[in-house]
Amino acid sequence: MKNVKWSSYLLSCAYQRVRLPHFRSIFSKTGIWDEELTSSVKKEIEFHWRENFSKVSGSVAGDDGRKEKKYVLAMFPYPSGKLHMGHVRVYTISDAMARFYHMKGFKVIHPMGWDAFGLPAENAAIERGEAPDKWTHDNIAYMRKQLQDLGCKFDWEREFATCDPEYYHWTQFLFLKLYNAGYAYQQEATVNWDPVDQTVLADEQVDDMGNSWRSGAKVEKRLLKQWFIKTTNLSKSLFDGLSDPLLQDWRDITKLQEHWIGDCTGYIIEMELYKNDVSLGDKLSVWMAEPEFLDGLSFIGVRTSHRLNKEDFKGVGREGVDLLNISAVHPFSKHCIPIVVSDSFEYLEDAELYTGVPCQKEQDKSFAMDNSFAYVDVELVGSKEEARTKVVKRLREMNAGGQQTSVKLRDWLISRQRYWGTPIPVVHCSSCGTVPVPENELPITLPKISKLLMKGTSPLQAPEWKHCICPGCGGPAERETDTMDTFVDSSWYFLRFLDRKNKAMPFDSKIVDELMPVDLYVGGKEHAVLHLYYARFIQHFLASQGYVKHKEPFKRLLVQGMVMGQSYKTSEDGRYLTHEQIDFSVNPPVEKDTGASLIITFEKMSKSKHNGIDPQMVFDEYGSDTTRLLMLADVAPTSHRNWSTETFPGILNWQKRLWMTLQAFIRCRTDTNALSKQSHLPPETVKKHEDYLFDSRNYYIKGVTHNFQVTHQLSVAISKMQGLTNSLRKVPLCLVLGEEYERTLATQIMMLAPIMPHFATELWAGLCSVATSPHINKDVELLSQKWPEVEPSYHLDFVCKINGREAHTEKLERYNIDALNSSTATELALDLPSVKKILDGRTVIGSTYDYIPGYEASLNLSTESSFAFEATPRKKVKGKKKKKKVKTH
Numbered sequence: 001m002k003n004v005k006w007s008s009y010l011l012s013c014a015y016q017r018v019r020l021p022h023f024r025s026i027f028s029k030t031g032i033w034d035e036e037l038t039s040s041v042k043k044e045i046e047f048h049w050r051e052n053f054s055k056v057s058g059s060v061a062g063d064d065g066r067k068e069k070k071y072v073l074a075m076f077p078y079p080s081g082k083l084h085m086g087h088v089r090v091y092t093i094s095d096a097m098a099r100f101y102h103m104k105g106f107k108v109i110h111p112m113g114w115d116a117f118g119l120p121a122e123n124a125a126i127e128r129g130e131a132p133d134k135w136t137h138d139n140i141a142y143m144r145k146q147l148q149d150l151g152c153k154f155d156w157e158r159e160f161a162t163c164d165p166e167y168y169h170w171t172q173f174l175f176l177k178l179y180n181a182g183y184a185y186q187q188e189a190t191v192n193w194d195p196v197d198q199t200v201l202a203d204e205q206v207d208d209m210g211n212s213w214r215s216g217a218k219v220e221k222r223l224l225k226q227w228f229i230k231t232t233n234l235s236k237s238l239f240d241g242l243s244d245p246l247l248q249d250w251r252d253i254t255k256l257q258e259h260w261i262g263d264c265t266g267y268i269i270e271m272e273l274y275k276n277d278v279s280l281g282d283k284l285s286v287w288m289a290e291p292e293f294l295d296g297l298s299f300i301g302v303r304t305s306h307r308l309n310k311e312d313f314k315g316v317g318r319e320g321v322d323l324l325n326i327s328a329v330h331p332f333s334k335h336c337i338p339i340v341v342s343d344s345f346e347y348l349e350d351a352e353l354y355t356g357v358p359c360q361k362e363q364d365k366s367f368a369m370d371n372s373f374a375y376v377d378v379e380l381v382g383s384k385e386e387a388r389t390k391v392v393k394r395l396r397e398m399n400a401g402g403q404q405t406s407v408k409l410r411d412w413l414i415s416r417q418r419y420w421g422t423p424i425p426v427v428h429c430s431s432c433g434t435v436p437v438p439e440n441e442l443p444i445t446l447p448k449i450s451k452l453l454m455k456g457t458s459p460l461q462a463p464e465w466k467h468c469i470c471p472g473c474g475g476p477a478e479r480e481t482d483t484m485d486t487f488v489d490s491s492w493y494f495l496r497f498l499d500r501k502n503k504a505m506p507f508d509s510k511i512v513d514e515l516m517p518v519d520l521y522v523g524g525k526e527h528a529v530l531h532l533y534y535a536r537f538i539q540h541f542l543a544s545q546g547y548v549k550h551k552e553p554f555k556r557l558l559v560q561g562m563v564m565g566q567s568y569k570t571s572e573d574g575r576y577l578t579h580e581q582i583d584f585s586v587n588p589p590v591e592k593d594t595g596a597s598l599i600i601t602f603e604k605m606s607k608s609k610h611n612g613i614d615p616q617m618v619f620d621e622y623g624s625d626t627t628r629l630l631m632l633a634d635v636a637p638t639s640h641r642n643w644s645t646e647t648f649p650g651i652l653n654w655q656k657r658l659w660m661t662l663q664a665f666i667r668c669r670t671d672t673n674a675l676s677k678q679s680h681l682p683p684e685t686v687k688k689h690e691d692y693l694f695d696s697r698n699y700y701i702k703g704v705t706h707n708f709q710v711t712h713q714l715s716v717a718i719s720k721m722q723g724l725t726n727s728l729r730k731v732p733l734c735l736v737l738g739e740e741y742e743r744t745l746a747t748q749i750m751m752l753a754p755i756m757p758h759f760a761t762e763l764w765a766g767l768c769s770v771a772t773s774p775h776i777n778k779d780v781e782l783l784s785q786k787w788p789e790v791e792p793s794y795h796l797d798f799v800c801k802i803n804g805r806e807a808h809t810e811k812l813e814r815y816n817i818d819a820l821n822s823s824t825a826t827e828l829a830l831d832l833p834s835v836k837k838i839l840d841g842r843t844v845i846g847s848t849y850d851y852i853p854g855y856e857a858s859l860n861l862s863t864e865s866s867f868a869f870e871a872t873p874r875k876k877v878k879g880k881k882k883k884k885k886v887k888t889h
Contacts, residue, residue: 049762253525290357323339324341521556523559562641570596790855838869
């Protein structure tokens with residue numbers, strides 16, 4: 001029987017529409033649905049709903065107040081002045097996930113703040129002749145507005161900047177806790193000096209070519225006194241923590257962290273350094289794989305690049321041996337151990353020191369004898385493990401080391417020679433030495449300035465700030481003029497978000513224990529080692545001191561790929577060209593002036609490659625909701641995204657189809673003559689189409705929910721939403737008048753809400769204006785609706801596995817699967833004929849049951865021994881047997 005087609009019907013709608021005089025406006029304002037979805041209409045929608053979102057209730061429909069929490073956190077940005085495309089991607093992802101969890105009924109924590117200290121602000125202030133705090137806060141205000149325009153729903157009441165004294169007060173507090181626990185110390189060290197930015201860099205901030213990660217300058221080596229944090233004290237804890245079952249989706253990040261930490265196969269021994277029987281007030285950290293032979297240590301070798309190899313410490317040894325005139329003191333026997341400078345020892349890879357143990361190595365015995373170094377043969381009492389345990393325990397009791405670590409890992413160098421950073425809360429006194437500032441005198445604030453003059457100068461050197469009174473003796477002292485690396489500020493910010501207004505402590509442990517760990521942490525892979533490592537260290541330290549319950553701060557990671565821009569460079573000399581320098585009238589494009597061929601590729605966006613995209617220009621052209629959709633569609637969040645307008649038409653056309661579908665729906669529901677010419681379908685045909693909609697709705701709810709909640713593949717979720725649109729437009733138009741169509745259309749809009757909150761809310765306004773189904777709660781705004789769920793009568797997969805291998809899949813109504821537990825699921829599986837046949841009398845010794853509500857149940861049966869079998873193929877879902885493209889209009 002012939003039916004009215006969607007395309008002809010929508011065309012008739014366009015002709016019948018009554019146009020408002022002189023201006024166009026949106027349905028939510030006029031009650032009239034515009035036939036054309038233009039950029040101006042999109043932006044009007046966004047402006048209208050942005051103004052109204054503040055009036056929307058934050059609670060979800062049907063919320064009974066007993067919510068499980070979801071802490072969704074995107075790595076907070078440096079306030080550079082305006083968003084870049086990487087920001088747009090990461091915050092769109094986190095916002096979509098936060099909105100989804102909100103609709104799922106969770107208590108969602110989704111905060112935002114600013115990683116506001118650091119060199120870029122200081123350098124920019126110098127260039128502009130202004131104060132860094134003004135430059136920083138102006139940028140924060142602009143970027144906050146951009147994020148709000150992007151539609152991101154952050155908990156703005158939790159907002160802070162790390163440069164606020166209210167925040168770095170507690171960064172200083174944590175430093176003192178580290179210092180008092182023996183984790184923070186000052187030591188002379190050979191450091192990486194950036195000659196451009198005039199500051200020290202950690203090893204992690206120098207690339208493989210020996211250049212600064214930020215300025216690009218060739219790094220120099222200098223000997224300076226610096227502040228360190230003993231991350232090596234917790235090496236084993238940090239390494240073992242990577243196997244914590246709490247961690248999910250860490251994938252290759254785990255391997256990167258394991259490689260960074262290294263195999264913890266040895267132990268640290270802290271030895272005091274003496275010269276002529278006088279302590280230098282310095283210590284040497286010695287790594288030994290077998291500390292049970294510590295009493296047999298006869299000499300220590302250091303490389304020529306070691307910090308101790310300097311003129312002041314040159315001693316007199318036999319010919320060919322550079323012996324230092326300082327010694328390391330054995331922590332137990334207190335005898336002096338000579339230190340030899342030589343690159344010829346058999347150093348382990350990445351080792352700074354060589355431990356000479358003559359009773360273990362013949363070459364060490366020969367060297368000791370040739371140089372008249374004393375040595376003893378160590379006879380172990382009991383097993384090596386028992387002897388090692390005793391030595392390590394004694395070292396820890398004496399605060400002389402004993403921590404298990406790798407030979408490669410170094411302590412965290414946090415000193416920075418700049419103004420715009422957190423002041424280190426210690427003073428230096430000629431009588432008392434280094435003295436921590438009392439906690440009740442925190443924060444030690446930065447001096448107020450009107451502008452910065454030049455690199456390499458710091459207002460912290462000014463006498464009025466630097467000179468102070470010693471907290472110990474009351475005599476004259478000087479403040480520490482180094483500031484902390486910004487990674488210290490960001491190593492604990494996720495904890496402060498949870499208790500932002502606490503004035504007595506950095507956070508309330510009860511609140512943190514209740515709301516930690518972060519359930520989903522979204523950020524770039526470039527932070528996989530440094531930031532994640534330091535943040536994990538601080539959390540492990542706080543757990544070791546009893547301040548927090550959870551050792552691991554981040555449960556799930558969503559490491560998003562970069563946004564890549566198209567670059568054009570000459571094939572001969574590799575020069576990057578601007579668009580103005582390219583002739584696009586030919587294919588492929590060539591250099592305009594010379595006609596030279598070009599290498600066209602996608603690379604990380606940068607000014608030097610002329611391939612950056614300003615998000616504001618994209619917002620202005622497409623609107624923020626469409627920008628969100630374009631950013632999330634087609635490419636998995638974890639993959640790099642090649643930003644190209646060639647990929648836009650498909651997704652933009654889908655947006656238009658959604659718009660036109662709502663237009664047709666309203667027209668059908670309000671125009672009684674709209675379908676008068678359509679022949680009535682037989683009841684059995686209507687039932688067939690309604691069953692198809694029922695199946696489609698539940699099938700796509702199941703898939704989209706799984707892609708949001710389990711895999712975080714938002715691009716696949718969008719693809720499945722497009723499939724649901726195709727289902728809606730495939731059925732005859734008379735189905736628009738039925739409840740099944742209305743419920744399916746409502747589902748489509750609700751699942752769209754986390755992706756395009758403004759656009760979806762406008763669609764919802766249109767739907768609710770004519771909806772009649774009691775299943776649609778028209779009294780609740782879209783963003784506070786409950787996320788749609790698979791209906792109880794819909795069939796889900798009950799997957800039975802044997803020894804981890806899929807054996808059989810049974811289709812069961814959801815209400816039956818919801819009622820299962822481990823015991824009843826096992827009974828059900830063992831009663832299935834196909835499972836009985838495969839087991840063939842074998843004894844089941846255990847079972848593991850797992851259920852993802854509304855998606856799939858899985859039962860794994862374990863037998864005494866594995867065996868080969870042929871699995872029963874899964875039954876395909878009704879209506880989804882053939883995968884083919886559906887022609888839509």
